[in-house]
Amino acid sequence: MKNEDIWKKYDMEVDSNTKSEIKKEIIIKYISLVKIISGRLYNYYASNIEYEDLMSYGVIGLIDAIDKFDRTKNIKFETYASIRIRGSIIDQIRNLDWVPRSIRQKSKVLKDAYEVLDQKLGREPSNAEIAEYLGKTESEIKSMFDETSIFNVMSIEDDFKDNYKIQLKDETIDSSPEASAIKNDTLKELQLAIEKLSERDKIIINLYYYEGLTYKEIGEILKISESRVSQIHSKAIVKMRNQFK
Known part of the structure; x- marks a missing residue:
């Protein structure tokens, strides 16, 4: 049939x-x-x-x-x-709730460092600048972004539900006109946050969320390693969260 x-x-x-x-x-x-x-x-x-x-x-x-x-x-x-x-x-x-406490802590450290440097520099900080600020090597920072990638994806959704009272992938928790207006405004802010990303970040966000590709598949398209895709994705999420701060 x-x-x-x-x-x-x-x-x-x-x-x-x-x-x-x-x-x-x-x-x-x-x-x-x-x-x-x-x-x-x-x-x-x-x-x-x-x-x-x-x-x-x-x-x-x-x-x-x-x-x-x-x-x-x-x-x-x-x-x-x-x-x-x-x-x-x-x-x-x-x-x-299987995410280890150490991963949550690393995610917070990266987010806080990114926020401080973003305000101080007036632009997106590089991995080297984040490493210097935290007293770590650039390789350690890349590993931290890699380790916290999935947690960052889940936590940005939690931010929206907790702070904006909406679920981006579904109906509003509160279906009132006021709640709908808040959701529409927030979605516009999310769109603006995505537009501020670099072209490579936008491509990865699009391929991961809209096309449903894995890091490995995205890496093959962009000719970069799976680990590098994970790092870029995680950093992009941190950047977007900072836009909503």
């Missing part, structure tokens, strides 16, 4: 049992998408979680996507589901 046909059948079905069976068909049809996204994220979380767990979290996101997908909007289900699946996996991992 073609994708369009199965969705029409699902939307029109009124019998709950039959609708449930059609839903199972849709899940089976798109389970490969869960496998792809789980596989990509497993590259980063392998030392902390099993691939099967990521798959189960992803299936939760897929089911949620099926329940909330609006076919009247001009968006492919694959695109919408990918966001839901990835978000579900990261949310579940965040709930496990």
